[in-house]
Amino acid sequence: MPATAVPQAAIPNPWSEVPLTEWADWHWQLGHRLNSRADLEQLIQLTPEEKEALDQERKFRVDITPYFARLIDPVDPHCPIRRQVIPLSREFQAFEGMRVDSLAEDEHSPVPGLVHRYPDRVLMLVTTHCASYCRYCTRSRMVGDPQQAFSKQQLDRQIEYLRRTPQVRDVLLSGGDPLTLSDALLEYLLGQLRQIEHIEIVRMSTRVPVFLPQRITADLCALLRRHHPFWLNVHINHPKEITPELSEALAKLADAGIPLGCQSVLLAGINDSLEIQRQLVHKLVQNRVRPYYLYQCDLVKGAGHFRTSISKGIEIIEGLRGHTSGYAVPTFVVDLPEGGGKVPVGPNYILSQGSHRVVLRNYEGLIVAYEEPQDYVEPARIPQGSLGVSGLLQGEARVLKPEGFEAHHHRPYHREP
Incomplete structure (x- = not known):
């Protein structure tokens, strides 16, 4: 046996x-x-x-x-x-590229515990405690450390920042794990956020249903339901984690009208095979959970032996896309070091582009020329103040230059005497 x-x-x-x-x-x-x-x-x-x-x-x-x-x-x-x-x-072995704060979250933190990296959304860290501790934890620099706990005063400072930052429309609660907090504190936090008019949705990331499905009580589901629109992403990495107890907990959340997604991490020796990922995503959708992200493991201290090549993640997506339901295929992302944010990475389906014609291939290798319209007229562009490549496409900028570009390429002109 x-x-x-x-x-x-x-x-x-x-x-x-x-x-x-x-x-x-x-x-x-x-x-x-x-x-x-x-x-x-x-x-x-x-x-x-x-x-x-x-x-x-x-x-x-x-x-x-x-x-x-x-x-x-x-x-x-x-x-x-x-x-x-x-x-x-x-875990104690250093590796190339290793970082303590692998995503540079501390550099994007206007107040303790709040990370404002993207224009219209923030990450709100509300606790440093988890039900259990994953060995590849991105925030191992602070999670599980009782000296790093957030006080109510610090949480109120985060909420005050949100009140005076109207561009924020989306708040993600994380930590640690928010579902380790008491119902009373969760009610307070969600209630405060719901009083801020410009916040449209509140999301939560949690692994508690996996480690502690007993936490998903009728009272908790009723609490979360009172604060819709509320979205919840669970962190499930392997089909063996989806037990009858977890399925029951997920059903309670889904029945409370909470949209459920899953954020998994690609881990060497654990789920780095197409077959395991296929089993996982199929079990997820059977439990009314939409596979959302498959993360490349971060460059965090202690996680070196969990890391795979990026090509392994692309290979897995290649084996899922077209071979199973589209809503069962997560987006494979690399959360960039230096605070660059999440970048989707996947197979390339555009093979070439010409005048009014794009050559595409499908999951089977079929290659087809797609004819584009020759009389398409773009709508008038409304300035959005876009940054990055989107700003170039919107005509709001003509060039993007890296920091120090001008100084590096400056060539002083010297006249001949």
């Missing part, structure tokens, strides 16, 4: 005597997380590398809910659930 097919009876269960009422209580789950080598050795046959990492004092925080721990294969060191939450000593 392969190592990944351990009979359920052979898997140790230190919680076999816990009453169902306690097991189903999300507060109990948080209060009984596993976070030490001794805790994990009750459940898992740890490898020497895992033991070495767990014994390190300087490691990124370890906390695993009992629910999620029960999904771990106790004997297979390559179990995709296990690899996401149990550290390896290779």
Whole structure:
């Protein structure tokens, strides 16, 4: 029998005597997380590398809910659930391009905890706590650190910034994980945001339904429903994470009228194959979750061994596009270092362009010339103050020059005497 097919009876269960009422209580789950080598050795046959990492004092925080721990294969060191939450000593190895703040979020933070990178939307970090901690965490510089917690005063400063910044129409709550907050604090934050007229939608990113489906209560769903339009992106990386408990939690959210999306991270040795990604996206849409983003793993400290080539992500999208439903195909993105934001990357379907003709290929390799209209008249352009390439297309600029371009290309003119 392969190592990944351990009979359920052979898997140790230190919680076999816990009453169902306690097991189903999300507060109990948080209060009984596993976070030490001794805790994990009750459940898992740890490898020497895992033991070495767990014994390190300087490691990124370890906390695993009992629910999620029960999904771990106790004997297979390559179990995709296990690899996401149990550290390896290779986390401490530096790699080329490694950064602490891989997305330069701190440089785009006008007030503590709020990141304003894009013109009309902001990222609002509301907590540094998670139900469990992913080993590839983009914000490991702050997440899980009790010294980095956000006070109510700091959250109010973020809200005040939003009140006086009318160009912001979209707010994304993240952290840490916002669903680790109490219902009362969530009600306060969402209520404050809903009082700001120019904020059109509020979104939330969360992995709590995966780590802690017990958190998705009827009261929470009613709370979120009161603040529509509200969108929620869950973070699911592998089909093994989609258990009956997670499906039930997702159904509660969807039944509350909350549009659900999924943001996955491409992880070496975990989900970096077309077959696993196909299984994942099919399970997602069966649960009324739209695959939204597939992220290239960031250049964050501790995540070097999770990173794949960008070409692997393009290969996966090539194998999904046309081979399955369009709404089951996520956008593969690279979140650029230096705060460059998300850039979609994928297969190239435009092979050539000429006068009123574009040559395209489909997923099967069929190549077709598409005739464009010769009498099309563009509508009058309304100045938008666009930046970047869009500004060039709108005629609002003629050239984009990198910083220092003029000085680098300056050639002083010297007259002959």
